[in-house]
Amino acid sequence: MEWKQHFDTPKKVAALIIMFFVMFTLGAINYSKGVILPRAQEDLGFGYNDIGIMMGIYYTGFFLSSLFGGYISDKRGIRFMMAGGTIIMIIGLTGTGFSNNFAIFALFYAIVGIGLGTMTIGSNAIVPPIFPQKQGLMFNVMMGVYGIGAFIAPLLLNYLFGVAVSWRTIYIVLGVTLILFAFYTLKAPMPKQTVEKEALDLKQFFGMLKNRQFVLLMLLLTLYVGAEAGFASWLPAYLEGIQLEEARSKGALYLSIFFAVFTIGRLLGGIIVDRYGEKRVIFVFASLAILTFSFAKFGPDSIAILYGVSGAFFSVIFPTAIALATSLFKNAGSALGFLYTAAGLGAMFSTWLVGYMMEFVGVRAGFNLPLFFLIGVVLCTFFIKDQVKEVKRNQEEAS
Incomplete structure (x- = not known):
């Protein structure tokens, strides 16, 4: 009803x-x-x-x-x-x-x-x-x-x-x-728009750049979106480049599996985050994405379907990082605007950079970039986790 x-x-x-x-x-x-x-x-x-x-x-x-x-x-x-x-x-x-x-x-x-x-x-x-x-x-x-x-x-x-x-x-x-x-x-x-948007405040942006937590979240989202866009945009071309058997049909199939489990993961991710917390979920899921990606890329062709399965672990990283940002900043709206901008830049540059590397250093080596981006996500999460503990400790001492 x-x-x-x-x-x-x-x-x-x-x-x-x-x-x-x-x-x-x-x-x-x-x-x-x-x-x-x-x-x-x-x-x-x-x-x-x-x-x-x-x-x-x-x-x-x-x-x-x-x-x-x-x-x-x-x-x-x-x-x-x-x-x-x-x-x-x-x-x-x-x-x-x-x-x-x-x-x-x-x-x-x-x-x-x-x-x-x-x-x-x-x-x-x-x-x-x-x-x-x-x-x-x-x-x-x-x-x-x-x-x-x-x-x-x-x-x-x-x-x-x-x-x-x-x-x-x-x-x-x-x-x-x-x-x-x-x-x-x-x-x-059509409805009339009722929500007024605030103008972009560059002074506020430069002020937030002094916050190490904010910079790390920007870097994390840039790297994550770079990994996702680089992976999903280039997987079929990569499989053709390494001459995988039936590469074209398998590339389309693996992408579809990726986004099927990706969508399911997005729907269920909130339950997992509520139980285990944002920072732990980002770390664990990014690590699992690295493992499945690595097994698919460096293992035998028979387990290449893990490219698709990795979508389950990609799925929750972005919304969980956004949720983390809203919980850490009083001016969450401004923070989110800048973080989404960083994410867009990650997609812009990663898709070009993967192609550049595949052209000039080889198809196999070039497609390692999304893996390196995911490793960067894990490293950022380590530092964010330590800093959050320190922030909470300071808040407890102040109270």
Whole structure:
């Protein structure tokens, strides 16, 4: 009966359609890159470093639109963001599908990132005015839909490629399909945005940089997102590069398994964190991610499925680190804004750097980078844990 309350007005129905469509699309596009780009590489004749540059450009577009999208949404409204972001996506996807060289492909791929980031900001802005008492629930459900998109996309793409559908056709058809969604965003009832965002306070940021705990959390999230983005974006290309048997189909399968258990882990992670605490969970799960990644990479091909299984251990690190930040800082909102920015930078640079290393030092050596990033996460957790104990001790002495 409780869920019926979420469908009791046209605005709520429209909000759910938009939110779920955008998050499904975000998950699907974000984690179909690793399956599609090797096909584009063959077609257009560019190397691993070029793929890395394109991934970095994509995340740069997404990052910039996310950074400034909130301000634009406040000024112009949710409908402007949704319709505008969808139109940008249409241009980016169709342009990518018709690209005939690296420069044009990279340009339109950046436009895809900008459009998707804009749509994401718009869909997230719908939640507070429509579901003011259920924001936590709705954001968690949206992340679940994101995971479903990331799970389905690699399997669907693998099937389509198996029946000789080209990557160009997929992007063009998706772009044309979004025209219908653009019309829907123009006609659907939209809420007025009620939450005002604070301007970016650089003085506050530089002040927080003096806090070692804050710097460590920024570094931890940068390294973690670098590991996740580098791993998920490059796994299929890596498996092809080492000539694993049936590499293309297995790459798509392992990615789908990764995001299936990743989504389940996100849903169950809160229970584990409540029982054992944030710092211990980050340390243990990052360590288990290192172990499963290492066994899959350096072990026999017969256990390569552990690439997919590792998603269970990747899953809880990011939200747990965010929860840790909110528990440690009085001005949690500002801290989270800066931490999300650091996470975006991690995705931007890691996807490029993995490609660069695979191009110039070898495929096997280059794909070690996500593993090194995870080791960095574990090291950060050691220091965060020690400092938190000291903070609590000081608080007890002061009281």
